[in-house]
Amino acid sequence: MAKSAIKKSALRVSENGLEKKTSSKRLEVLKTYKIYIGGQFPRTESGRYYTPVNKAGEKLANVCLSSRKDFRDAVVAARGAFGGWSGRAAFNRGQILYRMAEMLEGRKEQFISELLRQDSTKAAAQKELNLAIDRLIYYAGWCDKFQQLFSAVNPVASSHFNFSVPEPMGVVAIVAPQGDGLLGLVSAIAPVIAGGNTCVVLASETKPLCSVTFAEVLNSSDLPGGVVNILTGKPAELISGMVNHMDVNATIYCENNSSVKASIREQSAVNLKRIYFYDHLNWQKDEGQSPYLIMDTQEIKTTWHPIENIAGAGGSY
Secondary structure (H helix, E strand, O other): OOHHHOOOOOEEEEOOEEEEOOOOOOOOOOOEEOOEEOOEOOOOOOOOEEOOEOOOOOEOOEEEOOOHHHHHHHHHHHHHHHHHHHOOOHHHHHHHHHHHHHHHHHOHHHHHHHHHHOOOOHHHHHHHHHHHHHHHHHHHHHOOOHHHHHOEEEOOOOOEEEEEEEEEOOEEEEEOOOOOOOHHHHHHHHHHHHOOOEEEEEOOOOOOHHHHHHHHHHHOOOOOOOOEEEEOOOHHHHHHHHHHOOOOOEEEEOOOOHHHHHHHHHHHHHHOOEEEEOOOOOOOOHHHOOHHHHHOOEEEEEEEEEOOOOHHHOOOO
16 A cells, blocks of 8 residues: 555554544633732632633632631731731831832733723723722822821810820721722722721622732732731621621721621621721722721820910919
C-alpha cells in the first residue's frame, strides 16, 4: 500500500493509553475569592462556598460562604485593632486613606473588569470606580478636621471649662449595599474608619468580586490588620449574629428590607446597640458623602475642668 493511502489516526498515545484528541479550547480556572480577617486571607472555617452568576449565566468565581464563626473571629480582630487605630494621629489616618485611594487608582483595569463581569456597562464601571477613589480622598481630608467642626466649649454656670469632643464608638458591623459591587462598600467603610473605628463588613452576596479585591488594596495600603474585615456570604445567615454580638458597638444596614429592619431594631434593644439605616442614600450623589456620616459612629465625651474665678467674677489675686 502506498504511503499516501495511509490516513493519520485521530487518536494519540499517552501514559494512560489511547485517548481522544484534546480540545483546543482552554478550560478557564475559576478564581477562589477568600475572606479578609485580621490582615489575612483565610478560607471560611465552614468550608462552604457558592458560585454567583451574572445575567448572562457566566460563573463569576468561587466565593466563600462565611459563617457566624467567621464573623466572631472578625470581631475579635477588629476589637484587637481598635486601640491602635483610634490612638493614631488623625493626620496619619488621613494619609492611610489617601494611600488606599492611590492603590485603587493603580488597579483600575482590574476593578473595571470585575464590574463589567457583574453586569455593569463600561461607562458605569468607570464612573463607579472614579467615585470610589474620590470618596476615599474626601474622607482622608476629613480625618483631622471633623473633630474641630463638631467639638464645643460649652457655657456653664460654675467655675469650670466644659468641653465636648467626639470619640470613636469601637467595632462597627456593616451590611454593605447589595446592589453594587464597589462604591457602596467603600462609601460605608470610609467614614467609619476615618473616625477611628474598626469594622466588620458583609459584602454584596450577588456582586462580591470587587469587595475581595478591595481587601487586597487595603492589605497593601499600610492599613493595620483588623481595622477592616470583609466577609462574603448570605445576609440572611449573618445579620442576626451581627446585631446580637455583645462586642459590636453599632450596626449599619444599607438595604431597604422592612422586615429585616424591624428585626434589627428589636434585637438591638437587648444590648443597646446603635443602629443606622442607609437605605435612603444614593451613593452616586453628594448625599453619599458627608462628615455627618463620620459622626454617626462617634460618641460625644464631655469633660469638666475646674478653673479659678478671677477679675470680674469676684475673685482676687
